[in-house]
Amino acid sequence: MTSPPHAPRLLHLPDEAATEALARQLAPLLDGRAGMPAGGRIHLSGDLGAGKTALARALLRACGVQGRIKSPSYALLESYKISSLYFYHFDFYRFSDPREWLDAGFRDLLRDDAVVLVEWPERAGDVLPPPDLLIALEYAGQGRDAGLTAYTARGQTWLNAINTPPST
Ligand SMILES: Nc1ncnc2c1ncn2[C@@H]1O[C@H](COP(=O)(O)OP(=O)(O)OP(=O)(O)O)[C@@H](O)[C@H]1O
Numbered sequence: 001m002t003s004p005p006h007a008p009r010l011l012h013l014p015d016e017a018a019t020e021a022l023a024r025q026l027a028p029l030l031d032g033r034a035g036m037p038a039g040g041r042i043h044l045s046g047d048l049g050a051g052k053t054a055l056a057r058a059l060l061r062a063c064g065v066q067g068r069i070k071s072p073s074y075a076l077l078e079s080y081k082i083s084s085l086y087f088y089h090f091d092f093y094r095f096s097d098p099r100e101w102l103d104a105g106f107r108d109l110l111r112d113d114a115v116v117l118v119e120w121p122e123r124a125g126d127v128l129p130p131p132d133l134l135i136a137l138e139y140a141g142q143g144r145d146a147g148l149t150a151y152t153a154r155g156q157t158w159l160n161a162i163n164t165p166p167s168t
C-alpha cells in the first residue's frame with residue numbers, strides 16, 4: 001500500500017453510541033446527501049470484536065439500509081442497493097487465495113460510484129487498491145480507539161468534514 005499523506009486522526013469511541021455517531025457523520029458524505037459524488041471505499045481493520053461490523057452496520061443503517069444487516073464473515077460479501085447507489089460490505093477474514101477474488105469477479109465491484117466497506121482488508125494481500133479512508137479500531141478500556149487515515153483526496157475531504165469527537 002502506498003504511504004498515506006497524513007498521520008491518522010485519532011478518535012476515542014467510549015461506547016457503541018459513539019461508534020454510531022461517527023457513522024452518522026460519515027454516511028451523508030458517502031451517499032451523496034452532503035453534496036459530494038456518492039460512493040467511496042473504507043477499509044476497517046482491527047482485532048476480532050474490535051467493532052468493524054458494528055461500524056459498518058451503523059454506516060449502512062445511517063445510509064438508509066433497512067431490515068437485517070448481516071455480518072459478511074461467512075458469505076464474504078453482503079450487498080445492498082438504495083435507489084441507484086450500490087453498497088458492498090466485504091469481510092476477508094476467511095479469504096486465502098487471491099484467485100478466489102479474481103474468479104469471483106469482486107474487483108468489478110470496487111467502483112468509485114459504489115460504497116465499499118471492507119473488513120480484514122489485510123487478508124486480501126495486495127489485490128485491493130488503497131481505500132479512500134482506513135479506519136483502524138483498537139480496544140481502549142471499555143471502548144474503542146479509531147485511527148482514521150485518508151489515502152485519497154476524497155478521503156481527506158471526508159476527514160475534514162468529521163468533528164472530533166463525534167457528537168452523539
Ligand atoms: N465504541 C465501542 N465501544 C465499546 N463496544 C463497542 C464499540 N463499538 C462496538 N462495540 C461492541 O464491540 C463488539 C464488536 O463486534 P463486531 O462484530 O462489530 O466486531 P468485528 O471487529 O466486526 O469482529 P470480527 O473480526 O469478528 O468481524 C460488539 O459487541 C459491539 O457491541
Ligand SMILES: [Mg+2]
Pocket residue numbers: 052053054071073091119
Ligand atoms: Mg466483523
